[in-house]
Amino acid sequence: MTAIARPKNLWLGRWGFVLAATGSSVGLGNIWKFPYMTGEYGGGAFVMVYLVCIAAIGVPVMMTEIALGRRGRGSPVDAIRRVVRESGRSGLWSGLGWMAMLCGFMILSFYVVVAGWAVSYLWKSLSGGLAADSVEGMAAIFGANNANPWNLGFWSTLVTVATMAIVGLGVQAGIERSVRWMMPGLVVMLVVMIVYAVFSGSFGAGVQFLFAFDPGKLTGQAILAAMGHAFFTLSLASGAILTYGAYLPADRSIGRTTLVVALCDTLVALMAGLAIFPVIFANGMDPASGPGLIFMSLPLAFQQMPLGGVIETIFFLMLTVAALTSAISMIEATVAWLNESHGLSRARAAWGVGVLLWIVSTLAMLSFNVGADWKLAGRHFFDWLDFLTSRFLMPLGGLGTALLAGFVLRRESLEEELGLPSALYALWRFTVRYVCPVAIVMVFLDALGVLNA
Numbered sequence: 120m121t122a123i124a125r126p127k128n129l130w131l132g133r134w135g136f137v138l139a140a141t142g143s144s145v146g147l148g149n150i151w152k153f154p155y156m157t158g159e160y161g162g163g164a165f166v167m168v169y170l171v172c173i174a175a176i177g178v179p180v181m182m183t184e185i186a187l188g189r190r191g192r193g194s195p196v197d198a199i200r201r202v203v204r205e206s207g208r209s210g211l212w213s214g215l216g217w218m219a220m221l222c223g224f225m226i227l228s229f230y231v232v233v234a235g236w237a238v239s240y241l242w243k244s245l246s247g248g249l250a251a252d253s254v255e256g257m258a259a260i261f262g263a264n265n266a267n268p269w270n271l272g273f274w275s276t277l278v279t280v281a282t283m284a285i286v287g288l289g290v291q292a293g294i295e296r297s298v299r300w301m302m303p304g305l306v307v308m309l310v311v312m313i314v315y316a317v318f319s320g321s322f323g324a325g326v327q328f329l330f331a332f333d334p335g336k337l338t339g340q341a342i343l344a345a346m347g348h349a350f351f352t353l354s355l356a357s358g359a360i361l362t363y364g365a366y367l368p369a370d371r372s373i374g375r376t377t378l379v380v381a382l383c384d385t386l387v388a389l390m391a392g393l394a395i396f397p398v399i400f401a402n403g404m405d406p407a408s409g410p411g412l413i414f415m416s417l418p419l420a421f422q423q424m425p426l427g428g429v430i431e432t433i434f435f436l437m438l439t440v441a442a443l444t445s446a447i448s449m450i451e452a453t454v455a456w457l458n459e460s461h462g463l464s465r466a467r468a469a470w471g472v473g474v475l476l477w478i479v480s481t482l483a484m485l486s487f488n489v490g491a492d493w494k495l496a497g498r499h500f501f502d503w504l505d506f507l508t509s510r511f512l513m514p515l516g517g518l519g520t521a522l523l524a525g526f527v528l529r530r531e532s533l534e535e536e537l538g539l540p541s542a543l544y545a546l547w548r549f550t551v552r553y554v555c556p557v558a559i560v561m562v563f564l565d566a567l568g569v570l571n572a
């Protein structure tokens with residue numbers, strides 16, 4: 120294989136990449152966002168579109184990102200620039216890398232707030248702060264937790280500091296070392312949760328809601344939301360997977376690792392849905408109650424179940440761990456870029472970015488209290504960060520990545536990197552050239568109302 124750049128860092132362990140990339144992809148997106156979006160967009164039809172997007176767009180784009188990262192061995196900006204240059208092309212393609220880094224930063228700015236909810240609920244669960252006997256009571260606890268900016272800011276700051284500390288320690292000593300024990304821990308907790316759900320909940324209503332297909336519920340907006348979420352849940356178009364791919368040793372199969380990561384992510388999302396919706400329905404709650412869904416419904420349900428207190432603690436610990444292994448991946452691209460191209464030490468880069476992140480995330484946090492009225496076109500700053508990244512930057516980044524790989528780069532460049540059997544390579548190429556671009560553009564146009572007009 121002709122190397123075009125020497126790797127500065129590589130994962131040390133055989134499972135380094137898989138652990139880190141699964142850690143990145145399995146997160147709040149699966150356990151918090153997927154259930155509440157499914158609730159808001161009406162269930163089965165949304166889930167169906169989401170699954171199709173994962174398979175038809177997410178998997179090929181993830182393969183492309185890993186291949187670009189490994190080929191160019193660097194942050195998204197540097198890696199893309201090198202790969203484009205290798206193909207004798209120039210132009211503005213490294214703009215894709217800039218967009219990815221911006222996207223990762225923007226996501227992390229609201230993600231630490233949600234992760235802060237998780238940590239604060241872990242604390243509440245341990246200290247007996249989640250006692251209420253009605254949905255209204257739980258909603259009041261959630262509201263009170265949000266209402267005080269010092270309280271909420273404390274928890275999101277804690278997450279920011281933990282994230283930056285890990286990333287600042289470096290790829291092997293920080294990221295890889297932390298996922299090496301956090302991911303097995305996550306699996307154990309998840310298994311406990313599932314076994315518990317199987318023995319205590321009724322799956323029927325949840326299965327019905329998740330898989331009953333009602334095409335009438337498919338609006339352009341719902342389809343765009345499902346597609347955006349497919350990017351979000353797989354950590355695509357945000358620099359995370361591309362940069363982790365830059366540390367992947369040359370002899371690992373990109374296709375196989377992608378399938379493992381995408382499969383784990385999908386399983387966790389579906390299992391989260393299966394565990395959460397029966398509880399919602401059994402307690403007569405509204406599945407469309409938005410971002411607070413799991414924070415209000417689950418604690419209530421846990422209270423009424425045997426061993427509920429222990430399970431509740433395990434759940435919020437699991438949520439915290441899942442959030443942290445994702446958070447570190449969102450900012451790795453930026454830290455790697457500052458480290459490689461600007462000679463900053465990892466620690467300096469991480470703490471510098473951390474300060475900026477803290478400012479933006481504090482603004483996002485204020486959306487839940489003092490800034491509740493600071494709205495633009497009906498959305499808080501927090502909502503804008505989520506909306507702009509998932510509905511706009513990520514699909515656009517995915518489109519750019521597909522076009523770059525499909526039409527701009529020299530054919531051999533990624534062919535070598537992917538190392539696929541020829542039929543599979545042809546399938547990948549067809550998908551990034553035609554399926555992804557056409558699907559993404561169509562969904563955009565449809566959501567804008569152009570196709571319906």
Ligand code: PHE
Nearest residue numbers: 144146147148352354357359
């Ligand atoms: N995939 C993560 C989740 O599902 C979120 C994420 C997005 C992580 C972008 C990294 C980059 O929670």
Ligand code: NA
Nearest residue numbers: 144146148352
């Ligand atoms: Na995910």
